[in-house]
Amino acid sequence: MTSRASTPPGLPLSPDAGDDPYLERVRDHVRALPESGIVEVMNYGRDRPGMIPLWAGEGDVPTPPFICEAAATALHAGETFYTWQRGLPELRIAIARYMARTYGMAENPDRYFVTGSGMQAIHIALAMAVGAGDEVIIPSPSWPNAAAAAQKAGARPVYVPFAYGKDGFSLDHERLAAAVTERTRAIFLNTPANPTGFVATREDLEAVLALARRHGLWIIADEIYGRFYYGQPGGAAARAPSFHDVMDEGDHILFVQTFSKNWAMTGWRVGWIEADPRLGQVIENLIQYSTSGVAAFMQRGAVAALDQGEAFVAQQIARARKGRDLVADALIATGKVDLVKPPGAFYLFFGIAGRTDVRSLGLTLVDEANVGLAPGTAFGPGGEGFMRLCFARGDAQLAEASRRLVAWLEGTATA
Amino acid sequence: MTSRASTPPGLPLSPDAGDDPYLERVRDHVRALPESGIVEVMNYGRDRPGMIPLWAGEGDVPTPPFICEAAATALHAGETFYTWQRGLPELRIAIARYMARTYGMAENPDRYFVTGSGMQAIHIALAMAVGAGDEVIIPSPSWPNAAAAAQKAGARPVYVPFAYGKDGFSLDHERLAAAVTERTRAIFLNTPANPTGFVATREDLEAVLALARRHGLWIIADEIYGRFYYGQPGGAAARAPSFHDVMDEGDHILFVQTFSKNWAMTGWRVGWIEADPRLGQVIENLIQYSTSGVAAFMQRGAVAALDQGEAFVAQQIARARKGRDLVADALIATGKVDLVKPPGAFYLFFGIAGRTDVRSLGLTLVDEANVGLAPGTAFGPGGEGFMRLCFARGDAQLAEASRRLVAWLEGTATA
Structure with missing residues (x-):
C-alpha cells in the first residue's frame, strides 16, 4: 500500500493563487522556481482506476x-x-x-x-x-x-x-x-x-x-x-x-x-x-x-x-534489465517510436511519430491508454518530442503497459 | 539508548583542515558559516562517564x-x-x-x-x-x-x-x-x-x-x-x-x-x-x-x-515546570548566580559571578562538575556572560546536576 491509496477525497487541497499580489514579497528567484512537470501529469492521473504509473523515478517494490x-x-x-x-x-x-x-x-x-x-x-x-x-x-x-x-x-x-x-x-x-x-x-x-x-x-x-x-x-x-x-x-x-x-x-x-x-x-x-x-x-x-x-x-x-x-540490489538490476528489453522491444516493433535502448538508468526516453506536443500527450495517454508517462518537456531543453517511461517494475505490469501502449500506437499514432 | 552510546572509538573521524586552499572554491558566505558553539562543548564532554548533559535543547525521554x-x-x-x-x-x-x-x-x-x-x-x-x-x-x-x-x-x-x-x-x-x-x-x-x-x-x-x-x-x-x-x-x-x-x-x-x-x-x-x-x-x-x-x-x-x-504533552510541560523550579531555586539560593526564572521554554539562562569567559567555563564545568551546559556565546550578541541549562529532564538527574553545580559554585565561584 502507498500513501496514495488512503488519500481523503478532495485533497490535495485548494488550488493556489498564481499571480496574487500577496506573493510579491517572495524573493524573485524563489517565486520563479518551476513547478515540477512530472507532478503535473501525476496529479492528473493519480487516482484513475487501473492506471499503470510509469511516470515517476521509482519502482513498485516496497523497501525490503x-x-x-x-x-x-x-x-x-x-x-x-x-x-x-x-x-x-x-x-x-x-x-x-x-x-x-x-x-x-x-x-x-x-x-x-x-x-x-x-x-x-x-x-x-x-x-x-x-x-x-x-x-x-x-x-x-x-x-x-x-x-x-x-x-x-x-x-x-x-x-x-x-x-x-x-x-x-x-x-x-x-x-x-x-x-x-x-x-x-x-x-x-x-x-x-x-x-x-x-x-x-x-x-x-x-x-x-x-x-x-x-x-x-x-x-x-x-x-x-x-x-x-x-x-x-x-x-x-x-x-x-x-x-x-x-x-x-x-x-x-x-x-x-x-x-x-x-x-x-x-x-x-x-x-x-x-x-x-x-x-x-x-x-x-x-x-x-x-x-x-x-x-x-x-x-x-x-x-x-x-x-x-547486495542480493536485493542484484535482483533489482536484473529485473530492470528485463523490463527494459520487454517494453523497448515491444515499442520498437511497432515502427512508430524513435527509441534507442538505453545502456543505463531505468527509463526509456523516446519520441512518438507525429506527436510533438508531449505535455498534452502525457495527459492523452492517461485518458486513452491508462498509462502514465512523463513528458520530455519536464526535463528541460532537448526534451521536446520525448516521453519518459520508467521500467523499474514487474513483468506483468510492464507487459500490460506495453500491450496498452502498442494498441494505442497502432490505433492512433499516425493520426 | 541513544546513538551516542554505540559510537565506535576514534569517531567522529579526522579533524578538518581549516584554511586549506582546497576550500577557496567554496562560496564565501557558505565558508563563513559558523560552527555551532553548542556542538563544541558537546564534543568535548560527550563521552565522559557520569556526565549530565544539559547543553542540548532536548529532553531525556525517548519518543513515546x-x-x-x-x-x-x-x-x-x-x-x-x-x-x-x-x-x-x-x-x-x-x-x-x-x-x-x-x-x-x-x-x-x-x-x-x-x-x-x-x-x-x-x-x-x-x-x-x-x-x-x-x-x-x-x-x-x-x-x-x-x-x-x-x-x-x-x-x-x-x-x-x-x-x-x-x-x-x-x-x-x-x-x-x-x-x-x-x-x-x-x-x-x-x-x-x-x-x-x-x-x-x-x-x-x-x-x-x-x-x-x-x-x-x-x-x-x-x-x-x-x-x-x-x-x-x-x-x-x-x-x-x-x-x-x-x-x-x-x-x-x-x-x-x-x-x-x-x-x-x-x-x-x-x-x-x-x-x-x-x-x-x-x-x-x-x-x-x-x-x-x-x-x-x-x-x-x-x-x-x-x-x-495531548496527555503526553501535558506531562512534558508539568515536568519541565517542576524541573525549572528545582534547579532555579537551588542555584538562586547560592547567591552566586544572576538568574531570573524564565516564564517559558525549557532553559535557564544565567550568569555566574566572576565568570565572564563562558566558552571556557563550559569546558571547565565539564571537567570540574561533570555537568554539560552551553555557553551563552553560542547564542550571539548579548549571550556573553551567560550559560544555558536545559531543564527538560527528570527530577533525579536535575537534582543531582543541581547538587553538583551548587557544590562547584560554593567551592569555586568566587575564586
Missing part, C-alpha cells in the same frame, strides 16, 4: 523487510534523539565499505556525509559551489531538480544539449567547452542519466574532468544510477564508468548519492555526499543549518541496506 | 511508544514510496485540528506544509523572505541556527539585543524599530525564546506586527515552545501569547513549527510551516528542490502524536 526491521528496531529502542550532523559513524563506515567494494576506493569514512535525501546532497553541493550570479553547466535534457536547486541558490543553469543519433544520447564536448564563461562555477553531470539513459564513457569523464581542471570548476557527479548499467554482462560487480576511475586526490568533485534506487527506499529521503574530507566542517554546517541531520533510526535501516543488501 | 508504533506499522505496511511534497493530507488535517484546538484557528489544512524538521521550516521561510544583500532582524541572544540559515541564504542577520533587568529579558521596541533599514526584509521572532526564556506579551506581538506592517516586512514566527509556558497556571490549554492572537488574514507571517519538543521527537526531523495558502506552490517547490518531502511512515507517527499525544 530486513531494512525496515533494522529501522523499526532502532526506533523502538529509543534512537529518537539528536544525532551526529555528519551521520552515524557506523553508517559512514558502512558507506566506505560499500564504496570500497563497488568502486575500488580506499576505505575512508571521512569522505562520506549522510544527507536527508539525494536531493539534499545536490542542494548542499550546489550551496558550496554556486551563489547569486554564478552559472552551472548541465547537459540536457536532465532531471529538473538539479537545475531548480541551482536557481534556488541564486545561480543560473546553462543547458548544453546532448547530441542525439542512432546510438542514442551522447555528450557534445565542443559545446560543453564553449558553454564555459567567467561566471561558470560548476558542471553537473548525471551518469547513467535520467531521463536519457546516457552513460558517460571513461573518455567522456576524462574530458569533463580536464575541462573542469582547466577552468577551476567544481564537478557535481550524480552517479546514483551507477549500478543500473546494461553495457556489459550483469552481475553484482557491474557498474557504469565513474569519476572515481579517473580522478586524483585534490580534484574538486562532489558526488551526490541516494539510497532511493538501489535499495527501493525512495520514500525514506536518505542519501549521502561524498567529498574531500577537508570540506567536512562546511558540509556539517550546511546540514546543521538546513535540516540538522537525519533520524538515527532511519540510518540504522541504511546500514542494513549497505551491509546486507 | 504510541508514536513509534504508528510509524513502524506504516513502514512495515510498505509506505516507503514518494509522497506528497506538502505532506500527507491526513497529517495536514491533523495539524489543522491541533492548531484549531490550541490557538482557536479556523480548521484549514491548506495553511500547513510538512517539513523535514523545524530547521527546514526556518530554512524555507528564509528562502522565501530573503536573498543576497537583504537583512533579517533577530532579537539576541537567540538560537544561532536562524541567523546562520539567513547567512546561508546570502542575507545578513541584524541582531537587536534584548533588554535585561530584574524581571529578565524583554524586547526593546525602540531599538527594534531603529534597526529597520531599506534592506530589511524580515523580523525573526522566537517566543517563548531559546535561550533566554523570554515570552512576548500580546502587546509585544502587536508592536512587532505594526512595525512589520509599516515597513512591508515578513515576520517569521518561531513559537515552537508555545506550550512550554509557565506564566499562568498549567493545564492542557495553557500556551503563550501568539501572533495567531493578533494577526489578520493578509499579514505576511510565516510560522515555523516542529514535533521535536512537545512530543519528544527531536531525532525525527519533522516539522511544519504555517503560511497563507497562496504561498502553497512556492513552498511545495522549495520542499521539492531541497529534500523532496518527508517519509510517509514518519508522518504517520506525527499524526499519532497530534491525535493521541
